């Protein structure tokens with residue numbers, strides 16, 4: 001049994017992931033914004049009822065960057081040593097809006113990248129001292145090549161990918177796994193109204209792939225796996241073709 005902290009626990013992918021982790025007998029701390037306290041409490045009760053594991057709730061807001069390290073300390077005081085942490089919070093606002101509103105772009109960057117650096121970086125220091133732990137965060141195929149339709153979100157995810165890669169390198173040999181998950185379009189509130197549902201993966205399938213990747217100590221996964229090949233092609237398209245595509 002391990003203690004898992006899920007940051008952004010109301011996310012469409014985090015909900016089934018929490019179930020996967022609880023089904024393995026782990027204790028779960030569901031963390032999200034205080035505005036969602038009812039939803040978080042219900043999710044915790046559901047985990048307890050389904051799997052008989054202890055599930056707690058705690059509150060953070062990713063834009064309150066200066067509070068994040070103290071938040072992790074509080075979770076360890078009240079919930080116990082964090083053995084595994086998932087950063088699932090994220091925001092994808094329309095590219096055109098972000099292009100015109102720097103304040104909104106900066107806020108999104110704080111949620112997608114800076115908060116992850118603060119929360120995971122602080123947790124990593126604790127894990128490093130204990131020489132054990134799992135760290136999981138979400139990159140995205142959008143971070144693999146800059147495209148006009150979403151390069152501000154993509155840049156956040158590319159930065160997070162590099163942060164996780166560096167953290168993995170730093171922690172290599174210290175019995176800490178660092179997993180970057182790159183989901184293809186998945187049917188969650190983030191993609192609501194963006195593509196037909198049949199082109200999107202089911203969050204339950206994505207969560208199952210993530211849980212398996214944690215078990216197998218993988219480093220980077222695309223889920224569904226076909227996105228690795230799709231993005232390999234897109235990354236290697238020559239500029240004279242790429243610039244003509246409406247991506």
Ligand SMILES: NC(=O)c1ccc[n+]([C@@H]2O[C@H](COP(=O)([O-])OP(=O)(O)OC[C@H]3O[C@@H](n4cnc5c(N)ncnc54)[C@H](OP(=O)(O)O)[C@@H]3O)[C@@H](O)[C@H]2O)c1
Pocket residue numbers: 008009010011012013014032033036060061062063087088089090091092111138139140141182183184185186187188189190191
């Ligand atoms: N869905 C996809 O197609 C897809 C593809 C590639 C990567 N991803 C990434 O995978 C992760 C999970 O995505 P998802 O689709 O499950 O997302 P989602 O359902 O839209 O959920 C986003 C989560 O982020 C939280 N959040 C937003 N702003 C926050 C803040 N200021 N403080 C704390 N939490 C905040 C939300 O909390 P509230 O409930 O309080 O708003 C919610 O729990 C994200 O990092 C996303 O970028 C998703």
